Amino acid sequence: MSGFLAQHGSEIAELTLEHLWLCGSAMLLATAIGVPTGIWLTRHPRWAKPVLGVVNVIQTIPSLAMFGFLLPLPWLGDRAARIAIAALTAYALLPIVRNTYAGIEGVDPTVLEVAKALGMTDGQRLRKVELPLAAGFILAGLRTATVLAVGIATIAAAVGAGGLGEFIFRGVASVDNRLVLAGAIPAALLAIAADAGLGWVEKRLKVPGPHR
Amino acid sequence: MTGAAIAFEQVGLTTPDGRVILEGVDLKIASGSTTALLGRSGSGKTTLLRTVNRLIEPTAGRVLVEGKATTGWDPIALRRSIGYVIQETGLFPHFDAERNVGAVLEIESRPKQEIAERARELFAQVGLDYATFAHRLPYQLSGGQRQRVGLARALAAEPKFLLMDEPFGALDPLTRAEMQDMLRALLERLNKTVLLVTHDLDEALYLASQVVLMEGGKLVADLPANEFLTAQIPAVQSYVRAVHRGTPCPAS
Numbered sequence: 512m513s514g515f516l517a518q519h520g521s522e523i524a525e526l527t528l529e530h531l532w533l534c535g536s537a538m539l540l541a542t543a544i545g546v547p548t549g550i551w552l553t554r555h556p557r558w559a560k561p562v563l564g565v566v567n568v569i570q571t572i573p574s575l576a577m578f579g580f581l582l583p584l585p586w587l588g589d590r591a592a593r594i595a596i597a598a599l600t601a602y603a604l605l606p607i608v609r610n611t612y613a614g615i616e617g618v619d620p621t622v623l624e625v626a627k628a629l630g631m632t633d634g635q636r637l638r639k640v641e642l643p644l645a646a647g648f649i650l651a652g653l654r655t656a657t658v659l660a661v662g663i664a665t666i667a668a669a670v671g672a673g674g675l676g677e678f679i680f681r682g683v684a685s686v687d688n689r690l691v692l693a694g695a696i697p698a699a700l701l702a703i704a705a706d707a708g709l710g711w712v713e714k715r716l717k718v719p720g721p722h723r
Numbered sequence: 724m725t726g727a728a729i730a731f732e733q734v735g736l737t738t739p740d741g742r743v744i745l746e747g748v749d750l751k752i753a754s755g756s757t758t759a760l761l762g763r764s765g766s767g768k769t770t771l772l773r774t775v776n777r778l779i780e781p782t783a784g785r786v787l788v789e790g791k792a793t794t795g796w797d798p799i800a801l802r803r804s805i806g807y808v809i810q811e812t813g814l815f816p817h818f819d820a821e822r823n824v825g826a827v828l829e830i831e832s833r834p835k836q837e838i839a840e841r842a843r844e845l846f847a848q849v850g851l852d853y854a855t856f857a858h859r860l861p862y863q864l865s866g867g868q869r870q871r872v873g874l875a876r877a878l879a880a881e882p883k884f885l886l887m888d889e890p891f892g893a894l895d896p897l898t899r900a901e902m903q904d905m906l907r908a909l910l911e912r913l914n915k916t917v918l919l920v921t922h923d924l925d926e927a928l929y930l931a932s933q934v935v936l937m938e939g940g941k942l943v944a945d946l947p948a949n950e951f952l953t954a955q956i957p958a959v960q961s962y963v964r965a966v967h968r969g970t971p972c973p974a975s
Contacts, residue, residue, distance in 0.1 A: 619813075629802065720861070
Protein backbone atom coordinates (compact mmCIF):
# COMPACT_ATOMS: atom_id res chain seq x y z
CA MET A 512 0.00 0.00 0.00
CA SER A 513 2.71 2.44 1.01
CA GLY A 514 4.60 1.43 -2.11
CA PHE A 515 1.52 2.29 -4.16
CA LEU A 516 1.24 5.68 -2.52
CA ALA A 517 4.93 6.37 -3.00
CA GLN A 518 4.57 5.52 -6.64
CA HIS A 519 1.30 7.39 -7.30
CA GLY A 520 1.23 10.03 -4.53
CA SER A 521 2.29 12.96 -6.63
CA GLU A 522 -0.05 11.92 -9.42
CA ILE A 523 -2.96 11.71 -6.98
CA ALA A 524 -2.17 15.23 -5.80
CA GLU A 525 -1.90 16.49 -9.34
CA LEU A 526 -5.14 14.92 -10.50
CA THR A 527 -6.92 16.11 -7.37
CA LEU A 528 -5.86 19.64 -8.19
CA GLU A 529 -7.00 19.19 -11.76
CA HIS A 530 -10.31 17.84 -10.50
CA LEU A 531 -10.68 20.83 -8.21
CA TRP A 532 -9.89 23.18 -11.05
CA LEU A 533 -12.53 21.63 -13.33
CA CYS A 534 -15.20 21.72 -10.63
CA GLY A 535 -14.21 25.14 -9.34
CA SER A 536 -14.33 26.76 -12.78
CA ALA A 537 -17.61 25.09 -13.57
CA MET A 538 -19.14 26.22 -10.27
CA LEU A 539 -18.00 29.80 -10.80
CA LEU A 540 -19.52 29.82 -14.25
CA ALA A 541 -22.72 28.10 -13.13
CA THR A 542 -23.12 30.57 -10.26
CA ALA A 543 -22.47 33.52 -12.52
CA ILE A 544 -25.16 32.27 -14.89
CA GLY A 545 -27.53 30.53 -12.49
CA VAL A 546 -28.04 33.13 -9.76
CA PRO A 547 -28.85 36.03 -12.13
CA THR A 548 -31.10 33.69 -14.12
CA GLY A 549 -32.95 32.71 -10.94
CA ILE A 550 -33.36 36.38 -10.01
CA TRP A 551 -34.52 37.23 -13.51
CA LEU A 552 -37.16 34.51 -13.32
CA THR A 553 -38.63 36.03 -10.16
CA ARG A 554 -39.10 39.25 -12.16
CA HIS A 555 -40.49 37.42 -15.19
CA PRO A 556 -42.44 34.54 -13.67
CA ARG A 557 -43.95 33.63 -17.04
CA TRP A 558 -40.55 32.25 -17.98
CA ALA A 559 -40.03 30.27 -14.80
CA LYS A 560 -41.66 27.10 -16.02
CA PRO A 561 -39.98 26.86 -19.44
CA VAL A 562 -36.53 27.84 -18.15
CA LEU A 563 -36.66 25.49 -15.19
CA GLY A 564 -37.92 22.84 -17.60
CA VAL A 565 -34.91 23.27 -19.84
CA VAL A 566 -32.34 23.08 -17.03
CA ASN A 567 -34.23 20.09 -15.72
CA VAL A 568 -33.95 18.30 -19.04
CA ILE A 569 -30.21 19.03 -19.18
CA GLN A 570 -29.93 17.22 -15.89
CA THR A 571 -31.46 14.06 -17.35
CA ILE A 572 -28.85 13.72 -20.10
CA PRO A 573 -26.46 10.91 -19.12
CA SER A 574 -23.12 12.52 -18.38
CA LEU A 575 -21.12 10.29 -20.67
CA ALA A 576 -23.45 11.21 -23.53
CA MET A 577 -23.18 14.90 -22.64
CA PHE A 578 -19.39 14.81 -22.93
CA GLY A 579 -19.81 13.01 -26.25
CA PHE A 580 -22.28 15.59 -27.57
CA LEU A 581 -19.91 18.45 -26.79
CA LEU A 582 -16.91 16.78 -28.44
CA PRO A 583 -17.61 17.79 -32.07
CA LEU A 584 -18.43 21.43 -31.20
CA PRO A 585 -16.01 24.07 -32.51
CA TRP A 586 -13.83 25.82 -29.92
CA LEU A 587 -15.33 23.79 -27.07
CA GLY A 588 -14.20 20.53 -28.63
CA ASP A 589 -10.65 21.79 -29.12
CA ARG A 590 -9.71 21.27 -25.51
CA ALA A 591 -11.00 18.48 -23.30
CA ALA A 592 -11.03 20.72 -20.22
CA ARG A 593 -13.41 23.12 -21.98
CA ILE A 594 -15.83 20.31 -22.69
CA ALA A 595 -15.65 19.14 -19.11
CA ILE A 596 -16.25 22.61 -17.68
CA ALA A 597 -19.13 23.30 -20.06
CA ALA A 598 -20.81 20.02 -19.19
CA LEU A 599 -20.32 20.44 -15.45
CA THR A 600 -21.67 23.99 -15.67
CA ALA A 601 -24.77 22.72 -17.43
CA TYR A 602 -25.38 20.11 -14.73
CA ALA A 603 -24.81 22.57 -11.92
CA LEU A 604 -27.37 25.03 -13.29
CA LEU A 605 -30.53 23.27 -12.16
CA PRO A 606 -30.00 23.35 -8.39
CA ILE A 607 -28.65 26.89 -8.55
CA VAL A 608 -31.38 28.39 -10.72
CA ARG A 609 -34.12 26.50 -8.94
CA ASN A 610 -33.00 27.40 -5.43
CA THR A 611 -32.36 31.06 -6.28
CA TYR A 612 -35.82 31.31 -7.79
CA ALA A 613 -37.55 29.40 -5.01
CA GLY A 614 -35.59 31.18 -2.29
CA ILE A 615 -36.61 34.62 -3.47
CA GLU A 616 -40.16 33.56 -4.23
CA GLY A 617 -40.39 32.22 -0.68
CA VAL A 618 -39.65 35.57 0.96
CA ASP A 619 -42.61 36.70 3.08
CA PRO A 620 -44.78 38.93 0.84
CA THR A 621 -45.59 41.18 3.80
CA VAL A 622 -41.91 41.97 4.23
CA LEU A 623 -41.63 42.75 0.53
CA GLU A 624 -44.64 45.00 0.64
CA VAL A 625 -43.21 46.90 3.56
CA ALA A 626 -39.91 47.24 1.71
CA LYS A 627 -41.84 48.78 -1.14
CA ALA A 628 -43.89 50.99 1.16
CA LEU A 629 -40.76 52.33 2.83
CA GLY A 630 -39.62 53.49 -0.57
CA MET A 631 -37.01 50.91 -1.51
CA THR A 632 -36.21 50.75 -5.19
CA ASP A 633 -36.34 47.38 -6.92
CA GLY A 634 -32.57 47.07 -6.67
CA GLN A 635 -32.55 47.90 -2.97
CA ARG A 636 -35.27 45.39 -2.32
CA LEU A 637 -33.23 42.74 -4.07
CA ARG A 638 -29.94 43.55 -2.36
CA LYS A 639 -31.15 44.40 1.11
CA VAL A 640 -34.13 42.12 1.53
CA GLU A 641 -34.60 39.36 -1.01
CA LEU A 642 -31.04 38.12 -1.48
CA PRO A 643 -30.13 38.15 2.23
CA LEU A 644 -33.35 36.36 3.12
CA ALA A 645 -32.90 33.82 0.32
CA ALA A 646 -29.15 33.39 0.95
CA GLY A 647 -29.46 30.19 2.93
CA PHE A 648 -31.59 28.69 0.19
CA ILE A 649 -29.28 29.80 -2.60
CA LEU A 650 -26.27 28.41 -0.75
CA ALA A 651 -28.06 25.09 -0.35
CA GLY A 652 -28.43 25.02 -4.13
CA LEU A 653 -24.74 25.79 -4.64
CA ARG A 654 -23.91 23.01 -2.23
CA THR A 655 -26.00 20.43 -4.07
CA ALA A 656 -24.53 21.60 -7.36
CA THR A 657 -20.95 21.36 -6.09
CA VAL A 658 -21.33 17.82 -4.78
CA LEU A 659 -22.95 16.87 -8.06
CA ALA A 660 -20.13 18.44 -10.07
CA VAL A 661 -17.41 16.72 -8.06
CA GLY A 662 -19.03 13.38 -8.80
CA ILE A 663 -19.74 13.96 -12.47
CA ALA A 664 -16.26 15.38 -13.05
CA THR A 665 -14.84 11.88 -12.67
CA ILE A 666 -16.51 11.03 -16.00
CA ALA A 667 -14.66 13.90 -17.67
CA ALA A 668 -11.59 11.69 -17.92
CA ALA A 669 -13.45 9.79 -20.62
CA VAL A 670 -12.87 12.68 -23.01
CA GLY A 671 -9.35 13.21 -21.74
CA ALA A 672 -10.07 16.16 -19.48
CA GLY A 673 -8.12 14.62 -16.64
CA GLY A 674 -9.12 14.80 -13.02
CA LEU A 675 -9.48 11.91 -10.63
CA GLY A 676 -11.55 9.97 -13.16
CA GLU A 677 -8.26 9.27 -14.87
CA PHE A 678 -7.38 6.77 -12.15
CA ILE A 679 -10.81 5.22 -12.21
CA PHE A 680 -10.83 4.64 -15.95
CA ARG A 681 -7.28 3.33 -15.87
CA GLY A 682 -8.09 1.07 -12.96
CA VAL A 683 -11.17 -0.33 -14.66
CA ALA A 684 -9.23 -0.95 -17.88
CA SER A 685 -6.39 -2.73 -16.10
CA VAL A 686 -8.64 -4.42 -13.52
CA ASP A 687 -6.67 -2.79 -10.72
CA ASN A 688 -8.90 -1.87 -7.80
CA ARG A 689 -6.15 0.10 -6.15
CA LEU A 690 -6.13 2.50 -9.06
CA VAL A 691 -9.95 2.77 -8.99
CA LEU A 692 -9.80 3.60 -5.30
CA ALA A 693 -6.96 6.06 -5.84
CA GLY A 694 -9.47 8.05 -7.93
CA ALA A 695 -12.64 7.29 -6.04
CA ILE A 696 -11.48 7.97 -2.48
CA PRO A 697 -10.08 11.48 -3.07
CA ALA A 698 -13.15 12.31 -5.18
CA ALA A 699 -15.43 11.21 -2.36
CA LEU A 700 -13.37 13.16 0.16
CA LEU A 701 -13.58 16.26 -2.03
CA ALA A 702 -17.34 15.93 -2.23
CA ILE A 703 -17.64 15.48 1.52
CA ALA A 704 -15.36 18.44 2.21
CA ALA A 705 -17.27 20.68 -0.21
CA ASP A 706 -20.55 19.59 1.33
CA ALA A 707 -19.37 20.26 4.87
CA GLY A 708 -17.69 23.56 4.01
CA LEU A 709 -20.63 24.98 2.12
CA GLY A 710 -22.98 23.58 4.74
CA TRP A 711 -21.13 25.62 7.32
CA VAL A 712 -21.41 28.78 5.21
CA GLU A 713 -25.08 28.07 4.60
CA LYS A 714 -25.71 27.87 8.32
CA ARG A 715 -23.97 31.19 8.86
CA LEU A 716 -26.01 32.87 6.15
CA LYS A 717 -29.36 31.55 7.25
CA VAL A 718 -31.40 34.19 8.99
CA PRO A 719 -31.91 33.04 12.56
CA GLY A 720 -35.37 32.85 14.03
CA PRO A 721 -38.46 30.72 13.93
CA HIS A 722 -39.59 31.73 10.43
CA ARG A 723 -38.86 29.17 7.67
CA MET B 724 -60.63 73.32 1.80
CA THR B 725 -57.00 74.26 1.58
CA GLY B 726 -55.86 72.39 4.67
CA ALA B 727 -56.46 68.96 3.13
CA ALA B 728 -53.18 67.07 3.39
CA ILE B 729 -54.69 64.02 1.76
CA ALA B 730 -57.78 64.11 -0.42
CA PHE B 731 -59.69 61.28 -2.05
CA GLU B 732 -61.78 62.34 -5.02
CA GLN B 733 -64.33 59.84 -6.27
CA VAL B 734 -61.84 57.06 -5.68
CA GLY B 735 -62.92 53.71 -7.04
CA LEU B 736 -61.31 50.35 -7.54
CA THR B 737 -62.72 47.52 -9.58
CA THR B 738 -60.71 44.32 -10.01
CA PRO B 739 -60.16 42.94 -13.52
CA ASP B 740 -62.77 40.27 -12.77
CA GLY B 741 -65.34 42.93 -11.96
CA ARG B 742 -65.40 42.97 -8.17
CA VAL B 743 -65.95 46.43 -6.76
CA ILE B 744 -63.52 47.09 -3.89
CA LEU B 745 -63.93 50.86 -3.61
CA GLU B 746 -66.63 53.05 -5.02
CA GLY B 747 -66.89 56.84 -5.19
CA VAL B 748 -64.93 57.60 -2.05
CA ASP B 749 -64.69 61.32 -1.30
CA LEU B 750 -62.70 62.22 1.76
CA LYS B 751 -60.47 65.03 2.93
CA ILE B 752 -57.91 64.57 5.65
CA ALA B 753 -56.90 67.77 7.37
CA SER B 754 -53.23 68.43 7.90
CA GLY B 755 -52.08 67.38 11.36
CA SER B 756 -55.23 65.43 12.12
CA THR B 757 -55.72 61.79 12.95
CA THR B 758 -58.44 60.05 11.02
CA ALA B 759 -59.60 56.55 11.84
CA LEU B 760 -61.04 54.30 9.15
CA LEU B 761 -63.53 51.89 10.66
CA GLY B 762 -65.46 49.10 9.07
CA ARG B 763 -65.67 45.35 8.90
CA SER B 764 -63.12 43.19 7.08
CA GLY B 765 -63.56 43.62 3.37
CA SER B 766 -65.10 47.06 3.62
CA GLY B 767 -62.19 48.52 1.67
CA LYS B 768 -60.48 50.51 4.41
CA THR B 769 -57.07 48.90 4.02
CA THR B 770 -57.31 49.24 0.25
CA LEU B 771 -58.16 52.91 0.59
CA LEU B 772 -55.19 53.40 2.87
CA ARG B 773 -52.87 51.75 0.38
CA THR B 774 -53.91 54.02 -2.46
CA VAL B 775 -52.20 56.87 -0.58
CA ASN B 776 -48.67 55.51 -0.98
CA ARG B 777 -49.47 53.87 -4.31
CA LEU B 778 -49.21 50.30 -3.17
CA ILE B 779 -52.55 50.11 -4.96
CA GLU B 780 -53.61 52.30 -7.86
CA PRO B 781 -57.30 53.20 -7.98
CA THR B 782 -59.13 52.50 -11.22
CA ALA B 783 -61.31 55.58 -10.87
CA GLY B 784 -60.92 59.03 -9.36
CA ARG B 785 -57.72 60.27 -7.80
CA VAL B 786 -55.87 60.65 -4.57
CA LEU B 787 -54.12 63.91 -3.76
CA VAL B 788 -51.25 64.20 -1.35
CA GLU B 789 -50.39 67.78 -0.47
CA GLY B 790 -52.61 68.92 -3.30
CA LYS B 791 -50.78 66.86 -5.90
CA ALA B 792 -52.23 63.72 -7.48
CA THR B 793 -50.32 60.63 -6.36
CA THR B 794 -49.87 59.66 -9.99
CA GLY B 795 -47.86 62.86 -10.42
CA TRP B 796 -45.52 61.89 -7.58
CA ASP B 797 -42.47 59.75 -8.06
CA PRO B 798 -43.63 56.63 -6.19
CA ILE B 799 -40.30 56.19 -4.39
CA ALA B 800 -40.24 59.81 -3.18
CA LEU B 801 -43.91 59.61 -2.23
CA ARG B 802 -43.41 56.47 -0.15
CA ARG B 803 -40.35 57.84 1.59
CA SER B 804 -42.36 60.84 2.73
CA ILE B 805 -45.06 58.63 4.23
CA GLY B 806 -44.54 56.46 7.31
CA TYR B 807 -46.16 53.05 7.10
CA VAL B 808 -47.02 50.75 9.98
CA ILE B 809 -48.92 47.49 9.67
CA GLN B 810 -50.16 44.75 11.92
CA GLU B 811 -47.33 42.37 12.79
CA THR B 812 -45.13 45.24 11.55
CA GLY B 813 -43.40 43.43 8.70
CA LEU B 814 -40.04 44.09 10.34
CA PHE B 815 -37.13 42.82 8.29
CA PRO B 816 -36.31 39.53 10.00
CA HIS B 817 -32.60 39.76 9.18
CA PHE B 818 -32.15 43.33 10.45
CA ASP B 819 -31.71 43.94 14.16
CA ALA B 820 -34.03 46.45 15.83
CA GLU B 821 -31.67 49.35 15.24
CA ARG B 822 -31.20 48.62 11.57
CA ASN B 823 -34.94 48.19 11.13
CA VAL B 824 -35.50 51.59 12.71
CA GLY B 825 -32.90 53.16 10.43
CA ALA B 826 -34.01 51.34 7.29
CA VAL B 827 -35.47 54.34 5.51
CA LEU B 828 -32.42 56.46 6.30
CA GLU B 829 -30.18 53.64 5.14
CA ILE B 830 -31.88 53.40 1.76
CA GLU B 831 -31.56 57.16 1.44
CA SER B 832 -27.82 56.71 2.02
CA ARG B 833 -27.68 59.07 4.96
CA PRO B 834 -24.40 59.09 6.90
CA LYS B 835 -23.98 56.25 9.40
CA GLN B 836 -23.41 58.66 12.26
CA GLU B 837 -26.70 60.43 11.58
CA ILE B 838 -28.59 57.16 11.35
CA ALA B 839 -27.16 55.96 14.65
CA GLU B 840 -28.08 59.18 16.42
CA ARG B 841 -31.56 59.22 14.99
CA ALA B 842 -32.07 55.59 16.00
CA ARG B 843 -31.21 56.38 19.63
CA GLU B 844 -33.66 59.28 19.58
CA LEU B 845 -36.41 57.11 18.13
CA PHE B 846 -35.87 54.30 20.62
CA ALA B 847 -36.43 56.85 23.36
CA GLN B 848 -39.52 58.25 21.63
CA VAL B 849 -41.25 54.89 21.39
CA GLY B 850 -40.18 53.89 24.89
CA LEU B 851 -37.61 51.19 24.16
CA ASP B 852 -34.32 50.94 26.00
CA TYR B 853 -31.63 51.30 23.37
CA ALA B 854 -28.94 49.35 25.18
CA THR B 855 -31.23 46.38 25.73
CA PHE B 856 -33.02 46.15 22.43
CA ALA B 857 -30.97 47.76 19.68
CA HIS B 858 -29.22 44.61 18.63
CA ARG B 859 -32.03 42.12 19.00
CA LEU B 860 -33.53 40.54 15.92
CA PRO B 861 -37.29 40.84 15.51
CA TYR B 862 -37.95 37.26 16.62
CA GLN B 863 -36.25 38.08 19.92
CA LEU B 864 -38.77 40.82 20.66
CA SER B 865 -42.28 40.61 22.08
CA GLY B 866 -45.26 41.67 19.99
CA GLY B 867 -45.45 45.05 21.70
CA GLN B 868 -41.72 45.67 21.30
CA ARG B 869 -41.90 44.76 17.63
CA GLN B 870 -44.72 47.21 17.18
CA ARG B 871 -42.67 49.94 18.84
CA VAL B 872 -39.79 49.21 16.50
CA GLY B 873 -42.20 49.31 13.56
CA LEU B 874 -43.52 52.68 14.68
CA ALA B 875 -40.00 54.04 15.19
CA ARG B 876 -39.08 52.88 11.70
CA ALA B 877 -42.08 54.69 10.24
CA LEU B 878 -41.11 57.91 12.02
CA ALA B 879 -37.41 57.76 11.17
CA ALA B 880 -37.35 60.01 8.13
CA GLU B 881 -39.71 62.51 9.82
CA PRO B 882 -42.54 61.98 7.37
CA LYS B 883 -45.47 64.37 7.49
CA PHE B 884 -47.84 61.45 7.05
CA LEU B 885 -48.37 58.19 8.84
CA LEU B 886 -50.41 55.34 7.44
CA MET B 887 -51.25 52.76 10.07
CA ASP B 888 -53.04 49.56 9.20
CA GLU B 889 -54.33 47.95 12.37
CA PRO B 890 -51.03 48.63 14.03
CA PHE B 891 -52.05 47.08 17.32
CA GLY B 892 -54.40 44.43 16.00
CA ALA B 893 -52.25 41.49 17.05
CA LEU B 894 -51.57 42.61 20.62
CA ASP B 895 -53.16 41.57 23.89
CA PRO B 896 -55.52 44.18 25.38
CA LEU B 897 -53.09 45.46 28.02
CA THR B 898 -50.14 45.86 25.67
CA ARG B 899 -52.51 47.40 23.23
CA ALA B 900 -53.67 50.00 25.73
CA GLU B 901 -50.03 50.83 26.52
CA MET B 902 -49.30 51.27 22.84
CA GLN B 903 -52.33 53.47 22.38
CA ASP B 904 -51.21 55.71 25.22
CA MET B 905 -47.73 55.91 23.79
CA LEU B 906 -48.99 56.70 20.32
CA ARG B 907 -51.41 59.31 21.53
CA ALA B 908 -48.72 61.10 23.50
CA LEU B 909 -46.38 60.87 20.54
CA LEU B 910 -48.92 62.22 18.06
CA GLU B 911 -49.75 65.13 20.32
CA ARG B 912 -46.12 66.18 20.14
CA LEU B 913 -45.28 65.38 16.53
CA ASN B 914 -48.03 67.00 14.46
CA LYS B 915 -48.41 64.27 11.86
CA THR B 916 -51.27 63.66 9.51
CA VAL B 917 -52.37 60.16 10.40
CA LEU B 918 -54.65 57.71 8.67
CA LEU B 919 -55.40 54.80 10.94
CA VAL B 920 -57.24 51.66 9.92
CA THR B 921 -58.72 49.82 12.85
CA HIS B 922 -61.39 47.32 13.81
CA ASP B 923 -61.55 48.73 17.26
CA LEU B 924 -64.09 51.49 17.88
CA ASP B 925 -62.58 52.42 21.24
CA GLU B 926 -59.18 52.74 19.66
CA ALA B 927 -60.61 54.93 16.91
CA LEU B 928 -62.34 57.22 19.40
CA TYR B 929 -59.30 57.35 21.66
CA LEU B 930 -56.76 58.22 19.00
CA ALA B 931 -58.60 59.98 16.20
CA SER B 932 -60.20 63.36 15.83
CA GLN B 933 -62.16 62.25 12.78
CA VAL B 934 -63.83 58.87 12.32
CA VAL B 935 -64.79 57.44 8.97
CA LEU B 936 -66.99 54.40 8.58
CA MET B 937 -66.77 52.27 5.46
CA GLU B 938 -69.11 49.61 4.21
CA GLY B 939 -68.86 47.57 1.04
CA GLY B 940 -66.24 49.85 -0.50
CA LYS B 941 -68.23 53.02 0.17
CA LEU B 942 -67.80 55.73 2.69
CA VAL B 943 -70.95 55.82 4.82
CA ALA B 944 -69.96 58.31 7.50
CA ASP B 945 -67.31 60.93 8.13
CA LEU B 946 -67.73 62.44 11.56
CA PRO B 947 -65.79 64.19 14.29
CA ALA B 948 -64.87 61.55 16.85
CA ASN B 949 -66.93 63.14 19.61
CA GLU B 950 -70.11 62.95 17.52
CA PHE B 951 -69.68 59.40 16.31
CA LEU B 952 -71.44 57.55 19.14
CA THR B 953 -74.49 59.76 19.03
CA ALA B 954 -74.75 60.22 15.27
CA GLN B 955 -78.19 59.72 13.74
CA ILE B 956 -76.88 57.79 10.76
CA PRO B 957 -78.39 54.28 10.58
CA ALA B 958 -75.15 52.63 9.40
CA VAL B 959 -73.24 54.22 12.26
CA GLN B 960 -75.90 53.35 14.80
CA SER B 961 -75.97 49.72 13.80
CA TYR B 962 -72.16 49.58 13.76
CA VAL B 963 -71.94 51.12 17.22
CA ARG B 964 -74.65 48.79 18.55
CA ALA B 965 -72.86 45.77 17.11
CA VAL B 966 -69.41 46.47 18.44
CA HIS B 967 -69.99 48.59 21.51
CA ARG B 968 -71.46 46.32 24.13
CA GLY B 969 -70.36 48.25 27.15
CA THR B 970 -72.64 46.75 29.77
CA PRO B 971 -71.76 43.35 31.21
CA CYS B 972 -74.32 40.56 31.20
CA PRO B 973 -76.33 40.53 34.42
CA ALA B 974 -75.22 37.76 36.81
CA SER B 975 -77.62 34.87 36.73
